[in-house]
Amino acid sequence: MELLFSVLIAILTGTGIYLLLRARTFPVVMGVALISYAVNLFLLAMGRLRTGQPAIIGTGESYTDPLPQALVLTAIVIGFAMTAFVTVLALRARGELGNDHVDGFEERGREQERQQSASEEKPAEPGDDTQEPRP
Amino acid sequence: MLLSLIILLPFIGVLLPVIFHRYGRSACAWATAIPPFAGLLLLLSQASRVFAGEVQVVRWNWIPELGLELAFRLDGLSFLFCLLILAIGLLVILYGRYYLAETDPMGKFFGLLLLFMGAMLGVVTASNLLLLVLFWELTSLSSFLLISYWNGRSDARRGARMALTVTGAGGLAMLAGVLILGHVVGSFDLDVVLASGDLIREHAWYPVILVLILLGIFTKSAQFPFHFWLPHAMSAPTPVSSYLHSATMVKAGVFLLARLYPALSGTELWFILVSMVGLITMTLGAVTALFKHDLKGLLAYSTISHLGLVTLLFGLDTRLAVVAALFHIMNHATFKASLFMAVGIVDHETGTRDMRVLSGLGKYMPMTAMLGLIAAGAMAGVPLLNGFLSTEMFLGEAVAQQVLGGWSWVIPVVAVLAKVFSVAYSIRFIHSVFYGPEPTELPKPPHEAPFFMRAPILILVGLCLLVGIAPGLIIGPLLAAAAETTLAGPIPYYSLAIWHGWNLPLLMSILAMVLGTMAYLNFHRLLGLWERLPAINAMDAFEDFVHDVVIVRARQFTGLLENGSLQHYLSLLILGTVVVAATGLWGLESIRGDVPLSPIDPPSVAIALIMMVTAVYSAIWHHERIAALMFLSVVGLGMALVFARFSAPDLALTQLSVEIVTIVLLMLILFLLPPKSPNDSTYGHLVRDGIVATSAGTGVGVLAYAVLTRPQETISDYFIQNSVSGGGGTNVVNVILVDFRGFDTFGEITVMAIAAIGIFGLLDGMRLFDPKKDPNIKWASDKYPLLLLILNMPVLPLALMVAVYIFLRGHNMPGGGFIAGLIVAIALILQYLANGLRWSNNRMQWDYHPLVGAGVLLAGLTGLGSWFFGAPFLTSAFDYFTIPLLGEVELATAMLFDIGVFLAVVGATLLILANLGKLRSLDTSAEENR
Known part of the structure; x- marks a missing residue:
């Protein structure tokens, strides 16, 4: 079981880092999410893998280590807050800079390809009334 | 003790001019003069003891581990230099009072001057080599600040920068030399070092030590080939040039030659290096000085030449040469300081220092002219002035030495040549400024300077005369004491008489005088020759060098690492981490530990495989963002199952609910971002990222496996034992969160609140792309699916009920405020x-900000509440109450805290999502039809 668990952590980390190294903001956010999964599992592993021994007094003879769990619980919630912040930052960056490249500008020499790409979009015109959030 | 006071006084006194400058310029100058004056009195009170040959040392430990101690010594050599520093310092303060314009910040000037004075006193009295280096650097720094005093002028800034670079680099070399020296000797204490001369000279490292320390000395004392900074330091105010760049700071180098003379001198290498550098510097300086049109430039090169002369004397193999060197240091300080001051007066009263413009000023400033004449005479070595005596001694030693073996005759010949030029530029200095025709092109009408501006020159010139006429009386004991320290033994016989009879040095002097006068008479012919030489501007050459070598290379290197690509940085960062971690793991004997593996069961394998496959798919398919997000959500749900499988029910619940919120959030975001990622990566990028990801993943996996197969040492027993008795709950994880480590949780909900508010701020006024205008995206025709509408209605009350249940049981069973x-x-x-935003907003007309605030506030107040009972922050109390119908119920203050957590989480989550959702309301027509 320990080997399986380690391989799972390894694959989550590897895919997370691969996505983290992408050039667009959205895959980076997904990469961060995968990495935080891996980190949470790793933290849990510090309390070792126990089956059927939740840290609830009175339910059994021995209990799993509650401390890593408390850490992971806060990490999950904080992770959500962080993911939310990063995604909105990415959104804002796209609005301000006109693209969603992590460096804030499109790489040179790739405009041609992008123009051919079907997903090319144009920013809404400033002053367009649909842009304003309705009350 | 008294000695430390002399050094401390200027440092303490730095504040005086800063405070007193608002009371007028005279008050400022008077206040500045107090520390050096008091120091001078203290110093003179020790004169008799020093002249009797006593060496006073005071010491305190500073950093004994490094061999650094605050140790100061007062012996003949440091007494001589202290006297120069304090006495000339006082005169410079008086002079500076009248030199500085009313608009110049005087407090800053005098403050820096005192700082320099303290540093310089530290250099000459330090009895620990590391301490000496420290003060040495401090003189470089304060010199930098003083040169750039008029920091609005670019030549001042550039000159200061160059001086600091050259002397600072030399200082570093010297530090290295001193460190090796201390290592060889085993101590940085000067007494020990000076007593270990033989040990040092015979050590294999001796050449390295000598060269490094000489680098420091030669840069500081402006010796060839490092002399070029001194002329450019002349952009400093003239009192600074007079004090730092002729009388004291540039003497620090030759001081160190004297200080370390017993330890380092006496080898062939020393004689050759020191005498050759001195000889070249002396000649080069003297020749260049003659052709400088700027008065301060002339004096700067003259200073370089005289410093070269002193260096040359230290490099000769006779003991008498050292006496001559010390004597000349004193004489040079007096006549050169007064000459600089005279130049300052000329500059101040006429507005120019150009000798081609200046002429016939003797009529307008007779007093200054006379003083300048005497001082220049001393510089040229005219009899009855102090310069004559030390020059005679120098010529005598130049004849007597045998440094170069069969070629030793070169030194006296070159010495006479340098002296010829010295005489010529002295004559030019006086003749072109004070004599000749009426000046016509002066920027200002010339007139005599105020008396107090001339007074310091008067005193210094008086000294030149007194020493020149009655040397034994005025300077005999001082010179003897200094020479005795430097030679570390009996001093050779010498006579300070004016007349030694007709001997070779006198004939050489006369020859130089005659030739020098002839050279000046043919000045224009010589100048024509000089101007045919290629002109090198040291400043430009230096800055080009610095630019090409330092700045361009640094920029190339920086560009290599910092190319503006985040992906590049991240991959370097991760690879670095992998390398560091791998080096740590390398030490393990085997990755697998002793703990036996637990058995695997088919459901776990299935879940793990699904998670692995979907994770890999989300990476491969990341261009199709919606698909990738679906895969990601499968991994997240799998996480919840993993937590449930390994005895972590709280985590499973939290993960499940967070996963839902996260996916909703990412879907919302994806609505506003392009649905596909363009293919940006080249093949090389993919390979690089693949390697980075694989190595990092493998590393983390190996680390996890290594930990998992080793025995566990936990610190959690305390929590398990005290959960019920201390926290009143059986769910240990929850008790840790709200009680044992409640402060962490409090911090965490605060972070969450801040993130939510930060997002709110980011969303404000955001420019958006309107995805509905994209023709490539096909939107669903059914905006509000019927099934969702119907199912959703009973879900709300049910969900709220479940939430209350989960909350209430949280202290004892899995659950709690977060979930x-x-x-x-x-x-x-x-x-x-x-139901859409409009429909919902009409029914939920509240703001989420107060909810977030209320949550954090409630949690904080619960914590503060324990203070009223004299307990520390966030101490929880609980008891059991019997409530009708419900039976016995436990109520704990931790529950109040948990309510705070609950409110903060609800508020923050909705603040984030509802506001993001509002951005979606780009097209509300469909809603209005509803």
Whole structure:
């Protein structure tokens, strides 16, 4: 079981880092999410893998280590807050800079390809009334 | 003790001019003069003891581990230099009072001057080599600040920068030399070092030590080939040039030659290096000085030449040469300081220092002219002035030495040549400024300077005369004491008489005088020759060098690492981490530890495989963002199952609810971002990222496996034992969160609140792309699916009930404020999703900011509440109450805290999602039709 668990952590980390190294903001956010999964599992592993021994007094003879769990619980919630912040930052960056490249500008020499790409979009015109959030 | 006071006084006194400058310029100058004056009195009170040959040392430990101690010594050599520093310092303060314009910040000037004075006193009295280096650097720094005093002028800034670079680099070399020296000797204490001369000279490292220390000395004392900074330091105010760049700071180098003379001198290498550098510097300086049109430039090169002369004397193999060197240091300080001051007066009263413009000033400033004449005479070595005596001694030693073996005759010949030029530029200095025709092109009408500006020159010139006429009386004991320290033994016989009879040095002097006068008479012919030489501007050459070598290379290197690509940085960062971690793991004997593996069961394998496959798919398919997001959500749900499988029910619940909120959030975001990623990566990028990801993943996996197969040492027993008795709950994880480590949780909900508010701020006024205008995206025709609408209706009350249940049982069973808050948030978001924003907003007309604030506030107040009972922050109390119908119920203050957590989580989550959702309301026509 320990080997399986380690391989799972390894694959989550590897895919997370691969996505983290992408050039667009959205895959980076997904990469961060995968990495935080891996980190949470790793933290849990510090309390070792126990089956059927939740840290609830009175339910059994021995209990799993509650401390890593408390850490992971806060990490999950904080992770959500962080993911939310990063995604909105990415959104804002796209609005301000006109693209969603992590460096804030499109790489040179790739405009041609992008123009051919079907997903090319144009920013809404400033002053367009649909842009304003309705009350 | 008294000695430390002499050094401390200027440092303490730095504040005086800063405070007193608002009371007028005279008050400022008077206040500045107090520390050096008091120091001078203290110093003179020790004169008799020093002249008797006593060496006073005071010491305190500073950093004994490094061999650094605060140790100061007063012996003949440091007494001589202290006297120069304090006495000339006082005169410079008086002079500076009249030199500085009313608009110049005087407090800053005098403050820096005192700082320099303290540093310089530290250099000459330090009895520990590391301490000496420290003060040495401090003189470089304060010199930098003083040269750039008029920091609005670019030549001042550039000159200061160059001086600091050259002397600072030399200082570093010297530090290295001193460190090796201390290592060889075993101590940085000067007494020990000076007594270990033989040990040092015979050590294999001796050449390295000598060269490094000489680098420091030669840069500081402006010796060839490092002399070029001194002329450019002349952009400093003239009192600074007079004090730092002729009388004291540039003497620090030759001081160190004297200080370390017993330890380092006496080898062939010393004689050759020191005498050759001195000889070249002396000649080069003297020749260049003659052709400088700027008065300060002339004096700067003259200073270089005289410093070269002193260096040359230290490099000769006779003991008498050292006496001559010390004597000349004193004489040079007096006549050169007064000459600089005279130049300052000329500059101040006429507005120019150009000798081609200046002429016939003797009529307008007779007093200054006379003083300048005497001082220049001393510089040229005219009899009855102090310069004559030390020059005679120098010529005598130049004849007597045998440094170069068969070529030793070169030194006296070159010495006479340098002296010829010295005489010529002295004559030019006086003749072109004070004599000749009426000046016509002066910027200002010339007139005599105020008396107090001339007074310091008067005193210095008086000294030149007194020493020149009655040397034995005035300077005999001082010179003897200094020479005795430097030679570390009996001093050779010498006579300070004016007349030694007709001997070779006198004939050489006369020859030089005659030739020098002839050279000046043919000045224009010589100048024509000089101007045919290629002109090198040291400043430009230096800055080009610095630019090409330092700045361009640094920029190239920086560009290599910092190319503006985040992906590049991240991959370097991760690879670096992998390398560091791998080096640590390398030490393990085997990756697998002793703990036996636990058995695997088919469901676990299945879940793990699904998670692995979907994770890999989300990476491969990341260009199709919606698909990748679906894969990601499968991994997240799998996480919840993993937590449930390994005895972590709280985590499973939290993960489940957070996963739902996260996916909703990412879907919302994806609506506003392009649905596909363009293919940016080249093949090389993919390979690089693949390697980085694989190595990092493998590393983390190996680390996890290594930990998992080793025995565990936990610190959690305390929590398990005290959970019920101390925290009143059986769910240890929850008790840790709200009680044992409640402060962490408090910090965490604060972070969450800040993130939510930060997002709110980011969303404000955001420019958006309107995805509805994209023709490539096909939108669903059914905006509000019927099934979702119908199912959603009973879900809200049910979900709220579940939340209350989960919340209440949280202290004893899996659950708690975090999870309950997330469940409520999901239930409310579902309303938004199913019914649309307008419909929901009409029914939920409240703001989420107060909710977030109330949550954090409640948690904080609960914590503060324990203070009223004299307990530390966030101490929880609990008891059991019997409530009718419900029976016995436990109420704990931790529950109040948990309510705070609950409110903060609900508020923050909805604040984030509802505001993001509002951005979606780009097209509300469909809603209006509803």
